[in-house]
Amino acid sequence: xxxxxxxxxxxxxxxxxxxASTVSRAFSNPRRVNATTRRHVLAxxxxxxxxxSPLATALQSGRTATLAMLVPxxxxxxxxxxxxxxxxxxxxxxxxxxxxxxxxxADTERDQIERLAxxxxxxxLASSRMPDSTTADLARExxxxxxNREVDGLPSVVVDNASGSAQIVDHLASLGHRSLVYLSGPxxxxxxxxxxxALSAGAGRRGMGATRLGPFPPQVAGGGAAADAALVSGAxxxxxxxxxxxxxxxxxxxxxxxxxxxxxxxxxxxxxxGADFCVPxxxxxxxxxxxxxxxxxxxxxTTGSARADPESPRRVVLPSHLVIRDSTGPAPDPGx
Amino acid sequence: xxxxxxxxxxxxxxxxxxxASTVSRAFSNPRRVNATTRRHVLAxxxxxxxxxSPLATALQSGRTATLAMLVPxxxxxxxxxxxxxxxxxxxxxxxxxxxxxxxxxADTERDQIERLAxxxxxxxLASSRMPDSTTADLARExxxxxxNREVDGLPSVVVDNASGSAQIVDHLASLGHRSLVYLSGPxxxxxxxxxxxALSAGAGRRGMGATRLGPFPPQVAGGGAAADAALVSGAxxxxxxxxxxxxxxxxxxxxxxxxxxxxxxxxxxxxxxGADFCVPxxxxxxxxxxxxxxxxxxxxxTTGSARADPESPRRVVLPSHLVIRDSTGPAPDPGx
DNA sequence: CAACATTTGGCAATCGCTTGCCATGTTTCG
DNA sequence: CGAAACATGGCAAGCGATTGCCAAATGTTG
Numbered sequence: 001x002x003x004x005x006x007x008x009x010x011x012x013x014x015x016x017x018x019x020a021s022t023v024s025r026a027f028s029n030p031r032r033v034n035a036t037t038r039r040h041v042l043a044x045x046x047x048x049x050x051x052x053s054p055l056a057t058a059l060q061s062g063r064t065a066t067l068a069m070l071v072p073x074x075x076x077x078x079x080x081x082x083x084x085x086x087x088x089x090x091x092x093x094x095x096x097x098x099x100x101x102x103x104x105x106a107d108t109e110r111d112q113i114e115r116l117a118x119x120x121x122x123x124x125l126a127s128s129r130m131p132d133s134t135t136a137d138l139a140r141e142x143x144x145x146x147x148n149r150e151v152d153g154l155p156s157v158v159v160d161n162a163s164g165s166a167q168i169v170d171h172l173a174s175l176g177h178r179s180l181v182y183l184s185g186p187x188x189x190x191x192x193x194x195x196x197x198a199l200s201a202g203a204g205r206r207g208m209g210a211t212r213l214g215p216f217p218p219q220v221a222g223g224g225a226a227a228d229a230a231l232v233s234g235a236x237x238x239x240x241x242x243x244x245x246x247x248x249x250x251x252x253x254x255x256x257x258x259x260x261x262x263x264x265x266x267x268x269x270x271x272x273x274g275a276d277f278c279v280p281x282x283x284x285x286x287x288x289x290x291x292x293x294x295x296x297x298x299x300x301x302t303t304g305s306a307r308a309d310p311e312s313p314r315r316v317v318l319p320s321h322l323v324i325r326d327s328t329g330p331a332p333d334p335g336x
Numbered sequence: 337x338x339x340x341x342x343x344x345x346x347x348x349x350x351x352x353x354x355x356a357s358t359v360s361r362a363f364s365n366p367r368r369v370n371a372t373t374r375r376h377v378l379a380x381x382x383x384x385x386x387x388x389s390p391l392a393t394a395l396q397s398g399r400t401a402t403l404a405m406l407v408p409x410x411x412x413x414x415x416x417x418x419x420x421x422x423x424x425x426x427x428x429x430x431x432x433x434x435x436x437x438x439x440x441x442a443d444t445e446r447d448q449i450e451r452l453a454x455x456x457x458x459x460x461l462a463s464s465r466m467p468d469s470t471t472a473d474l475a476r477e478x479x480x481x482x483x484n485r486e487v488d489g490l491p492s493v494v495v496d497n498a499s500g501s502a503q504i505v506d507h508l509a510s511l512g513h514r515s516l517v518y519l520s521g522p523x524x525x526x527x528x529x530x531x532x533x534a535l536s537a538g539a540g541r542r543g544m545g546a547t548r549l550g551p552f553p554p555q556v557a558g559g560g561a562a563a564d565a566a567l568v569s570g571a572x573x574x575x576x577x578x579x580x581x582x583x584x585x586x587x588x589x590x591x592x593x594x595x596x597x598x599x600x601x602x603x604x605x606x607x608x609x610g611a612d613f614c615v616p617x618x619x620x621x622x623x624x625x626x627x628x629x630x631x632x633x634x635x636x637x638t639t640g641s642a643r644a645d646p647e648s649p650r651r652v653v654l655p656s657h658l659v660i661r662d663s664t665g666p667a668p669d670p671g672x
Numbered sequence: 673c674a675a676c677a678t679t680t681g682g683c684a685a686t687c688g689c690t691t692g693c694c695a696t697g698t699t700t701c702g
Numbered sequence: 703c704g705a706a707a708c709a710t711g712g713c714a715a716g717c718g719a720t721t722g723c724c725a726a727a728t729g730t731t732g
Contacts, residue, residue: 356683391717
């Protein structure tokens with residue numbers, strides 16, 4: 001609180017018998033100063049308890065050594081892994097990690113970016129809700145990396161939806177299901193589109209029917225309506241937009257006395273916390289979330305510093321795998 | 337990324353025909369400038385797309401308009417609410433919100449504080465793992481507010497453990513249990529101490545026996561050992577350090593074919609995501625987590641600006657309430 | 673209408689560090 | 703051995719605001 005007097009470069013410089021610029025360089029540009037001098041300066045700094053002021057540094061150099069991650073909602077455990085991966089990578093690189101929530105709103109997201117723009121070197125946007133055009137515009141002004149979202153020309157990290165969804169389809173097909181119903185997430189959700197596309201393509205390939213219902217709010221609370229919609233559609237297998245929704249569906253089906261998986265199979269996406277202990281345990285597509293967060297920050301790090309060729313925005317696709325639990329089973333006998 | 341040239345106070349000043357200082361005041365000290373002038377300046381600023389540089393502002397003024405929250409681990413859903421409450425309050429006050437994880441380590445926590453010190457106006461420490469003395473030392477240098485932790489003389493927000501634990505004891509007593517076992521969390525955990533203290537005091541008051549076992553890692557994975565320990569102790573009712581542990585216990589008991597609540601009752605703390613859909617649904621002590629985060633930031637906000645009398649550090653105690661679900665039931669007949 | 677109080681606005685120093693440019697001291701090499 | 707090439711360190715000008723202090727303008731009062 002009370003600042004008797006912060007130690008500055010000048011204090012260290014005086015004490016070490018060198019110029020302030022040398023002290024500065026000892027910290028930020030080691031190769032510009034003699035190794036011995038540097039060691040001495042650092043020692044003096046240590047003794048004086050000196051730490052460069054990140055503010056002053058940022059003001060002058062333009063590098064803030066800070067990055068912000070924007071997430072639609074923390075209440076969705078799906079984001080844990082990604083957040084943690086990003087935070088770890090950032091901290092490891094001595095980068096300060098700002099976290100913001102966008103409340104599932106594109107406007108809030110945009111505002112946050114605007115607000116933080118001057119304080120950070122870049123943004124990690126998880127499951128961004130902004131339309132492509134807005135995102136592309138912002139990318140002209142700011143350093144963006146997308147997670148689970150793709151926009152032409154922008155760096156991104158996504159979990160492989162195509163192959164993942166194909167795994168789901170194959171799993172259901174192998175159990176004898178002749179069709180599936182996708183209970184969709186919000187329609188601004190890029191993921192919802194991707195998943196549906198991949199699911200229906202996969203279904204086509206296996207000669208299965210595929211229907212899309214929704215959109216439903218991608219939360220446990222959305223499960224009620226989703227389950228009922230699935231029921232009237234006569235589906236034998238439903239694929240929920242995410243595990244939150246799937247868990248809500250499971251709950252609603254239990255309430256209505258519908259047996260899972262005997263009467264209907266349920267699949268989710270994300271393998272969130274709880275997917276293994278809900279009842280029945282949920283079959284779901286898992287992806288390396290933490291890795292996704294890590295990668296995104298990685299990209300930001302290299303983009304910013306190495307000023308990588310702007311012609312090749314990075315694009316990382318992470319593998320996904322189906323975790324088979326108890327919510328999927330053989331298709332009910334159509335004869336009955 | 338390319339910065340053609342940021343607009344500065346000077347640009348606005350020139351364009352508005354006033355001095356830079358006036359522009360600055362128009363933004364940060366409205367009462368020092370004529371209302372009409374101010375409106376004009378703001379209009380020009382708007383037109384030029386000017387936003388004060390937070391860095392420059394912070395450097396000069398010493399106020400960073402930023403705060404950091406440190407949390408042991410994001411993987412524990414218990415922290416969601418608190419994080420979200422804090423973030424919301426901060427964003428509402430136009431304060432940038434930094435989130436850091438301490439990996440359950442006191443050293444990491446301390447390092448993070450040191451690292452961020454110059455960049456923030458204050459810290460919210462959730463379930464801090466640092467010993468009292470360290471915390472008190474740090475508080476001399478930094479603005480700290482504790483959540484679910486108390487240290488003499490420091491501002492804090494806690495969920496009422498005493499009354500909450502009493503509620504648990506009474507609930508169990510009313511079900512005929514003659515004793516309870518507390519499956520403890522880490523012993524650096526202040527909460528673990530508090531809870532045990534409150535539980536054994538409450539048990540004493542009701543003429544019940546109380547035993548403490550552990551410590552166990554406060555995670556689902558810790559449940560295996562905890563459950564087994566509870567079993568050999570012959571307990572009819574166990575109170576787990578938190579819901580994560582309780583869920584792990586439930587799972588282990590199920591594996592071993594022990595009926596809950598027929599043979600043993602299980603209670604948790606926090607009412608986390610998943611506590612309502614695990615099997616059986618968990619009886620647990622719920623608290624207003626989001627409110628806790630909000631309050632903590634609130635305190636930070638007033639402490640910082642109003643320079644409240646340092647003699648009365650704020651202390652907020654939030655009410656808790658027991659959510660009774662299916663994991664608790666009548667004590668098994670001792671005759672059998 | 674002069675004298676005094678009160679607002680407002682402007683000047684310039686300052687926050688703590690970075691960095692371009694220049695002046696040394698050292699090496700290297702023909 | 704002298705010139706060219708490097709390697710280091712220092713000077714000083716910013717980065718973009720804030721703010722103490724002072725002057726000008728405006729309002730009040732006797």
